[in-house]
Amino acid sequence: MITPTLNAYLVLSGLLFSIGFFGVLIRKNTLVIFMGLELMLVASTLALVAFSRYNGTMDGNVFVFFILTVAAAEVAVGLAIIVALFRKRQTIQVDQLDGLKN
């Protein structure tokens, strides 16, 4: 089975990464920022799998395993931090979380 070219996958991965980065930049809600981070991680994962497939090696696939594991741990800890923050400050909008500013 012949699939689309590697370049198509790489362009799609870059586009997905850009969308996630855009979300991190423009949104003020911490949860949506976190989703943007996850989108960026998934985009890099897609690039790794595509490289691995088109070069006929397995190392990229195994690396994606580790990325998924670390991402799951990261989501658990990050959401716990967000809940603790909300408990303390009653808000998770980043423009109101300026306790270190002055």
Add this chain to the structure above:
Amino acid sequence: MPHFLFNLFALLTVICAVGAVLSKNTVNAAMCFMLSLVGVAGLFVLLEAYLLAFVLLLVYAGAVAALFLFIVMLLDMQGGERKPFKAATIVASGVAAALLAVGVLTFYHQPSLATAAAAEVPGASLKDYAFQLFSTYLLPVQIIGFLLLISMLGVIVLSKKFEDAEIAP
């Protein structure tokens, strides 16, 4: 047929990612995020990484997105309204997007970095993964296990209420 499926999944992924980023309602954002992950899992299937597609669906679209939804409904916040963009921001992001598009288009019309010569290599089986994980990557597997343990302890400590340390803001 793979081209049609690729276009379908790519379109699903990108549209849902944009929806997740721009949606005003956080629940809608989480749902779009989940659908986008389903699209990425479909692309993994096209790349013959079946196990990874399965794990992505289980871990991401199952656990992570459900956790996001749970937190969204637990916190019950109103959607974050964003301020309108400044003119300088719009100009700068337009220029940056145009430069990026030029770069990507020149790159896209290059001959592919890897030819389809490797296409006859069969997709990795479960045995290959197990062999790699427990021979070449044994140390990272143990470190990852330790990381999971530490993060589990961290989450327990973070979400515990300390009665005496509770200071009113």
